[in-house]
Amino acid sequence: MIAQPQMANELSQLYKNNSGKVLATLVRLIGDFDLAEEAMHEAFLSAVETWSKQGIPENPGSWLISTGRFKAIDIIRRKKRFGELQPALQQFLNEVESHNVSLTQQDIEDDQLRLIFICCHPAIDPNIQIPLTLREVCGLTTEEIASAFLVSPSTMAQRIVRGKNKIRAARIPFAIPAVSELTDRLDAVLYVIYLVFSEGYSASAGDSLVRTDLVNEAIRLARLLLTLLPDSEVMGLLALMLLHESRRKARTDHNGNIVLLEDQDRSLWNQEYIKEGITLIHNSTASRRFGVYTIQAAIAAVHAEALTPEDTDWNQVVSLYSVLMRLDPSPIIELNRAVAVAMRDGPKVGLEILASLADRKELKNYHLFHSSLGELLRRTGQTDQAISAFERAIELAKQAPEQRLLKQKIARIQSE
Structure with missing residues (x-):
């Protein structure tokens, strides 16, 4: 028997790592978002009780999908007592009862990509496409999506509900489209x-800088x-994610504090x-x-190929940003270019550009x-103004590691 606190921690991690795949497969099997979500949550509740007594199974994802499928059957049968089922749910029930539902590992692996293509139809x-995908x-x-x-949150919730209703009303098939149709949805999917x-690489809020589960899932989906x-742009996106992820071990210290690019131990880069x-870029x-x-x-x-911060070819970085x-x-790209210009031409030049963006x-x-x-x-010696700017950044930052970094910058100025 597993102690409840330990089980709670392990189940929380399993939920992070598996809920997306479980939901995607249940949506494929059931054909209904709301029912799939309800069944998934009932499966996780069942896992708390069962796994605390029997231990976590070798393949928890498959266990949760199988359990969720039968939870869905129970829910459908309850609904059936109160009226006619939707055709998709009746079909699902018929398939289960005739033992025609397949559950191969390859299908499970592909289901999240299928679900992305549904949401980006x-x-x-x-x-609505992107918020719906981020949610489902x-x-x-x-709340996280609304903030982004x-x-x-109420407005975003309404958009997501409209997206689900459209999928149901248009009977959008749960399938990866033919290659001839892929390009119509490619921009949204990418x-x-x-x-x-991005959410995994630099979490929008919370105590941790990185959500490894989201980073790994994004890279896996891009490879698929x-x-x-x-x-070419699928290659470009995968390359971008791999190059950023290559620095993960060097991005934080043992206390979870941010280590800036120029201070990172480059021997830790992957x-x-x-x-x-x-190679993908080429x-x-x-x-x-x-x-x-x-x-x-x-x-x-350019950053990855520089052996030291001083070796960075800032002229090339500025040219690429141009x-x-x-x-x-976009303003964000203009900001990034301004920082690159400051690294190439000096902080005063960078400040002039930031003034034009303020x-x-x-x-x-x-x-x-x-x-x-x-x-x-x-860097230009305007310490009082620098502290004010850092204090404003602290007010706006939602991530604890970033707030700590900014406070460290202020403390460093005050101690000089």
Whole structure:
């Protein structure tokens, strides 16, 4: 028998690692989002009771899917007593009762990608596709998604419900589309995978900088997508994620504090990921049809190839950001380019660019704008203004490691 506190911890980790796959497969089997979610939660509740007595099974994901499937049958039978079932649910019940439901490991592995393609179907409003995917595939809370899209949780909840209803009404098939149809959904699918990775690489809130489960899942999905469609931007996105992930062991110290790029122990960087990422970039650029993900990956590659911070080719970084701005003009890219210019030409030049960006509404409440401003002010000796900028960044930052880093910067200034 496993002690309850230990079981709670292990089940919490299993939920993080498996809930997305379990839900995706249950949606495929059942054909209904709401019922699949209900069945999944009942399966996890059943796991608490069963596993505390019998131990965690060798393949907990399969156990949860199997249990969730039968929980769904119980729920459907309860619903059946009160009226007619929807056709999809009646079909599911018939298949289960005739023992025709398959549950291969390969299907389970592919189900999350199938679910992404459902959520990114052209029939669904583009403004709903990505939030729906983040909620249903990646397990982000409605509150987290609402915060990312700068809307209220109630507004975001309504959007997600509309997306589910559209899938049901349009009878969108739970399948990976034919190659001829992939390109119509590719941009949305790539963006979703990128957002999943971004949330894992630098969690939007909480005590931990990294959510390894989301990082690994994003990389796995990109690899799977690349086998289906060897597109240059799929290569570029996978390269970008691998190059960022290559630095994971060096990004924090043993206390979970952030270690900035220039201070990282580069011997800890994963050279296999760097090598693979650079190869993917070369393959993507050779196609001459590459886009924003490949350019971002190329920027990451410049950092990855520098043996020391001083070896970084900032002129190339600035040039790449200039190309990126032409392809995808955004305040965030302008900010990143300004920081690169400051590293190449000096902090005073960088401050001039930041001054021109200060009134951009997208940056006023963006903590990294204020932290970048604070750093450049510090480097030009404007300590009081630097402290004010860092304090504003602390107010806006939602992640505990970032808040600690900013407080350390302030303390360093005050001790000098």
